[in-house]
Amino acid sequence: MAHNAVGPAAIDLTVGPNPFFWPAAGVRDFYERMSAAPVARVVIGEWVCSKRLPFWQGEIPLAIDRLRQAGKDVALTTLALITLKRERRLTADLMDMGLPVEVNDLSALRLVPEGASFWVGPMVNVYNEGTLRWLAGRGARRICLPPELPLASVAVLAEAGRAEGVAVEVWGHGRVPLAISGRCYHARLHDRAKDSCQFVCGEDADGRDVDTLDGQRFLTVNGVQTLSQTTASALRWLGPLANAGVGSLRLSPHSGDFAAVCTEYAEALAGRRTAGEAEGTLRALLPGHRLSDGFLAGGAGAAWSG
Amino acid sequence: MVMELVCPAGTPAALRAAVEAGAHAVYCGFADETNARNFPGLNFSREEMAEGIAHAHVRGVKVLVAINTFPRAGDEAIWHRAVADASHAGADALILADPGLLAHAADRHPGQRLHLSVQAAAANPDAINLYAEAFGVRRVVLPRVLTVEEIAAINREIDVETEVFVFGGLCVMAEGRCSLSSYATGQSPNMNGVCSPASHVAYSGEAGETVARLGGFTIHRTPKGQPAPYPTLCKGCFTSGEQTGHIFEDPVSLDATRVIPALARAGVSALKIEGRQRSRAYVAEVVRNFRAAVEAVAAGRPLPEAALLGLTEGQAATTGAYAKTWR
Numbered sequence: 001m002a003h004n005a006v007g008p009a010a011i012d013l014t015v016g017p018n019p020f021f022w023p024a025a026g027v028r029d030f031y032e033r034m035s036a037a038p039v040a041r042v043v044i045g046e047w048v049c050s051k052r053l054p055f056w057q058g059e060i061p062l063a064i065d066r067l068r069q070a071g072k073d074v075a076l077t078t079l080a081l082i083t084l085k086r087e088r089r090l091t092a093d094l095m096d097m098g099l100p101v102e103v104n105d106l107s108a109l110r111l112v113p114e115g116a117s118f119w120v121g122p123m124v125n126v127y128n129e130g131t132l133r134w135l136a137g138r139g140a141r142r143i144c145l146p147p148e149l150p151l152a153s154v155a156v157l158a159e160a161g162r163a164e165g166v167a168v169e170v171w172g173h174g175r176v177p178l179a180i181s182g183r184c185y186h187a188r189l190h191d192r193a194k195d196s197c198q199f200v201c202g203e204d205a206d207g208r209d210v211d212t213l214d215g216q217r218f219l220t221v222n223g224v225q226t227l228s229q230t231t232a233s234a235l236r237w238l239g240p241l242a243n244a245g246v247g248s249l250r251l252s253p254h255s256g257d258f259a260a261v262c263t264e265y266a267e268a269l270a271g272r273r274t275a276g277e278a279e280g281t282l283r284a285l286l287p288g289h290r291l292s293d294g295f296l297a298g299g300a301g302a303a304w305s306g
Numbered sequence: 307m308v309m310e311l312v313c314p315a316g317t318p319a320a321l322r323a324a325v326e327a328g329a330h331a332v333y334c335g336f337a338d339e340t341n342a343r344n345f346p347g348l349n350f351s352r353e354e355m356a357e358g359i360a361h362a363h364v365r366g367v368k369v370l371v372a373i374n375t376f377p378r379a380g381d382e383a384i385w386h387r388a389v390a391d392a393s394h395a396g397a398d399a400l401i402l403a404d405p406g407l408l409a410h411a412a413d414r415h416p417g418q419r420l421h422l423s424v425q426a427a428a429a430n431p432d433a434i435n436l437y438a439e440a441f442g443v444r445r446v447v448l449p450r451v452l453t454v455e456e457i458a459a460i461n462r463e464i465d466v467e468t469e470v471f472v473f474g475g476l477c478v479m480a481e482g483r484c485s486l487s488s489y490a491t492g493q494s495p496n497m498n499g500v501c502s503p504a505s506h507v508a509y510s511g512e513a514g515e516t517v518a519r520l521g522g523f524t525i526h527r528t529p530k531g532q533p534a535p536y537p538t539l540c541k542g543c544f545t546s547g548e549q550t551g552h553i554f555e556d557p558v559s560l561d562a563t564r565v566i567p568a569l570a571r572a573g574v575s576a577l578k579i580e581g582r583q584r585s586r587a588y589v590a591e592v593v594r595n596f597r598a599a600v601e602a603v604a605a606g607r608p609l610p611e612a613a614l615l616g617l618t619e620g621q622a623a624t625t626g627a628y629a630k631t632w633r
Contacts, residue, residue, distance in 0.1 A: 081480055083429050083456060091432075106405070106426075107433030125482060125496065127376035130406020134440075148485040148494055149379075156379035178486050179479035179540075182451030183633045185553060189546055194633035210546045210553055212524040214517075218544065219486075221553065226479070228489055294492070300521050301489035 011242055011249055011269050012040035013262060014144070014169055016122075017047040017077040017102075018253040019177065019222055021202040024056045031063035033259040034072070038266035040248065041073035043102050043121070045094070047080055049184070049223045050087045052199070064099070075100040078108040080123040081180045081224065100141075109138060117141045122171060122250065123180065127153065129160040136164035144250050147171035147232065150298035155244035167247035172234045173261060174252025175207065175220055175227035176292075176301060185221040194224070205255040217290065218302075228301060230292035233282065235275045236305055237296050238268060260285050279306070308604040309570055309577050312370065312469060313593045316348040316582035321358045321369075323586035328597035331368035333401060334358065334582065340388040341372045342403075342425055343582040344499030356395045368398035374423035375499045376404045376482075386410055393418045401447070402426075403482055408441040422446040424471070425482035425495070431463035438466045445469055447578060449481050450560070453630045454568045461573030470569060473592060474580025476560040476626050478540050486539045490521035502538045509534065561623035563596075567603050569628075 015034055018027070034042055044063055046053040060076075067074050076094050079087055082105045092111045094101050103109055104121035112118050119142040126132055126143050135143065143166055145157060154170055161168040186208060187197035201207075207222035209229055220227040234241060234249055241249070249269075251262055261282065268278040279291070294303030313329035315321035324332045335341025337349035350358060359369045371392035377385040385407050392400055393415045400418060402408050403425035411420055424447040428434045437443040445467040448457060461468055479486070481495075488494030491506040506521045515527040518537035525537035535541065540554040562569070566577065577600065579592055598610045626632055 081429060081451070081483075082432070083451065085459075088430060088432060105429075105433070107428070107430050107436060110432040110436040110439075123483065125376055125404065127404065127496065128379045128382050128406050130377065130382055130410055131404055132406070134405050134409045146485070146496075148488045148497065153379040160379075176485070176489070178489050179484040181479045181554075182627050183478060183555075187633075189549055189553065193631055195630070208546055210544045212542075212544060213527050213550070214524040215545075216523055218523055219489075221546065226486065226554070295485075295488070299492040301485065301492070302521075302523075 011238065011246055013038065013172070013265055013269070014248045014250045015039050015042045015262070016144070016174070016250045016252045017043045017045050019048055019175070019225060019227065020205060020207060020253070020255075021049070021052045021199065021223070022056070022205060023202070024059050027056045027059045028062065030253065030258065031059070031066055034262075035066045035070035037259040037262040039072065039251070039262050041075070042067050043075045043077050043119070045077040047077050047104060048180075048225045049201070050079055050084065050090060051197070052201070052223075053090070055199075073100075075102045075119050077102045077121060078104050080104045080121075080177070081182075082107050083182065112139065115139070120144065122147055123177060126157065129156065132157055132160050132166065133164060136166050140166055142167045142169060142248075144169040144171070147176045148295050148301060151237065151240055151244070151296050152298065154241070154246060154296070158245040158247075161247075162245055168245070169248040169250050170234060170241060170246050171232055171295075172249025172251055173265060174231060174250075174254060175229065176232045176295070177225060178219070178228055178301075179226040181224050181226070184224050185226065186223050189221065228292065229290070230302055230304070231286065231289040232295065232301070233279075233291045233293055234296060235265070235268060235279050235282070236293060238275060257285055309566070309600045310469075310575060311593065311596050311600055312576050312578045314474075314579055314582040314584065314589060315358070316343065316345075316584065317586070318350065318354045318358050320582075320584070320586040320589045322361060323590040324593050325362050325365050325367045327590040327593035329367055329593050331370055331398070331576070332358075332362055333370040333372055333578075335372040335374075336388050336391070338384070338388070339378075339499050340375055340385050342374045342423070342495055342499045343372075344375070345504075345583055348583060352391055352395070355392065359396045363396065369396075370399045370401055370421060371395075371397040372401040372423065373407065374401050374403040374425045376425075376496045377407055378497065382406070382410075386414075389415065399445070405440075408437065408443070412441040419444050421469070423482070424449055427451075427480040427482045429480065431460050434460065434464045434466060438464070445575065447471075450477055451480050451627050454565055454572050454628050455630075457569065457574060458572035467575035468573065469576035469578050470562075470574050471560060471580055472562040472566065472569070472577045473596065474559060474584075476555065476558065476624065478555040490523050490539060492521070502536070507537055556622060556624075558622045558624045560626050562625050562628055563599060563609065565625055565628050566599055566609065570603050
């Protein structure tokens with residue numbers, strides 16, 4: 001039941017950049033499906049490791065064309081950790097592609113052309129109104145908040161975003177990016193250094209799971225990135241997030257029928273499914289996944305409110 | 307020129323010990339969530355901070371105040387007050403990480419020298435120049451993801467000073483960009499100033515082993531009678547497929563003593579010792595050794611033997627990311 005006459009603006013869906021290293025054919029198939037999925041926008045590009053990019057770079061322009069023909073907004077992500085000269089040049093090149101850039105390493109901000117607007121991704125530390133306002137002043141138009149923020153902070157930031165004309169997005173679905181490193185843990189698991197990794201991260205379509213010595217499922221290694229092993233889901237929080245004025249949920253790609261995952265969220269947001277029904281369908285779609293929403297609840301991220 | 311030695315002080319006693327032992331600068335924080343070592347029983351009240359700064363200044367030593375967590379939305383006033391109080395107390399520099407807080411400090415305290423905390427993880431010249439141009443940051447503490455060669459390359463492209471960690475605890479992730487601790491416990495370095503907090507640690511004896519858990523997750527199992535390391539999440543022993551081991555990092559600490567000459571050649575201005583949670587005796591001994599080391603390097607002499615013996619308390623040491631093979 002709506003408790004006021006003017007309800008909050010509807011939440012839409014944003015597909016984040018694929019964190020994993022998939023073969024080019026798999027990438028093509030994925031974005032083909034995304035062009036038909038009920039999502040408003042897609043962020044595309046290499047987010048984790050620049051060494052992977054040459055293997056699937058050729059798919060990016062094709063995917064962009066396909067997605068834009070289907071009416072999706074498309075942005076290009078920067079790497080989450082930019083250290084090498086080559087990576088800085090790659091980042092500078094993104095600025096000339098005629099599409100918005102999603103900044104996931106703050107250093108990219110310096111390369112954004114004067115007066116151009118940009119998006120901010122979940123790997124940039126936007127924890128408070130001061131930082132949000134500073135980014136808005138430099139041209140930020142969308143900000144996906146860090147996944148560890150609790151609902152209370154999300155609400156304050158969504159309000160600040162409204163005042164600044166910045167759409168605020170929240171981590172909605174997928175393994176949570178918890179850390180990024182100079183060291184490649186995938187290579188380390190194969191007794192290799194990063195420079196001689198032989199692209200072993202490509203062997204694991206959803207990253208490589210790391211469990212505790214007591215068999216508790218815990219983390220997932222994805223090259224230089226460490227993810228949660230749980231699939232975070234904001235399904236149980238759609239009402240509070242809408243009331244807070246959040247503009248979009250970010251869905252983070254994984255293998256399996258991701259378009260069907262998008263559909264479940266779209267249906268739940270449209271009120272055509274209850275959160276419980278959508279959760280049931282998600283669990284059936286994703287048999288190996290465990291869900292979490294502890295960050296939104298303000299506790300340990302691994303926890304699930306259900 | 308002698309590289310500046312920046313030493314930790316978790317308490318007023320440790321500050322005096324560091325000053326006595328030869329620190330060029332001491333860094334410390336207020337006893338609250340505004341700094342990234344927000345541990346029970348540590349850090350400074352407003353009064354202790356003022357006294358500590360006066361004590362150091364009389365002896366020609368600088369005090370750098372770390373206000374390097376990310377202010378909580380809706381509660382920025384707590385962090386703004388910390389900036390104002392540290393500035394009024396005469397801090398030689400504030401060590402900040404959050405862009406919003408940096409903007410506030412640059413706007414409201416324009417004369418105050420600002421350093422960029424390692425928590426900002428500024429890992430390339432664009433990031434550093436961004437903070438320098440936007441907020442007038444004068445020195446950057448580099449994240450522990452860079453090789454010595456990369457540090458040298460960065461210094462060629464920036465005008466501000468760089469400070470690097472040389473000793474103590476070792477983050478293997480880009481600092482300030484890690485939510486591993488909050489994933490397991492709900493408490494994070496960025497939001498709460500703690501990592502793998504003791505409040506969420508539980509030890510139990512099981513089948514002849516000491517099991518250390520963090521937020522209920524097993525971090526390691528040690529045979530009884532052997533010293534069990536503190537369960538810092540990224541130094542834990544885990545299983546992946548057929549492999550069991552320290553998947554992220556061994557329980558090692560950083561000792562970059564041997565690379566000090568290379569860091570000097572790379573243009574690094576200041577060396578930082580981690581350990582605000584350490585005792586004053588530990589601080590004094592480490593500071594004495596490093597002071598001798600930086601004096602030797604400045605004079606072109608070999609590193610003194612004593613400095614190389616290490617104080618890692620029986621723990622293995624690593625030069626971390628400074629050597630490319632670490633990756």
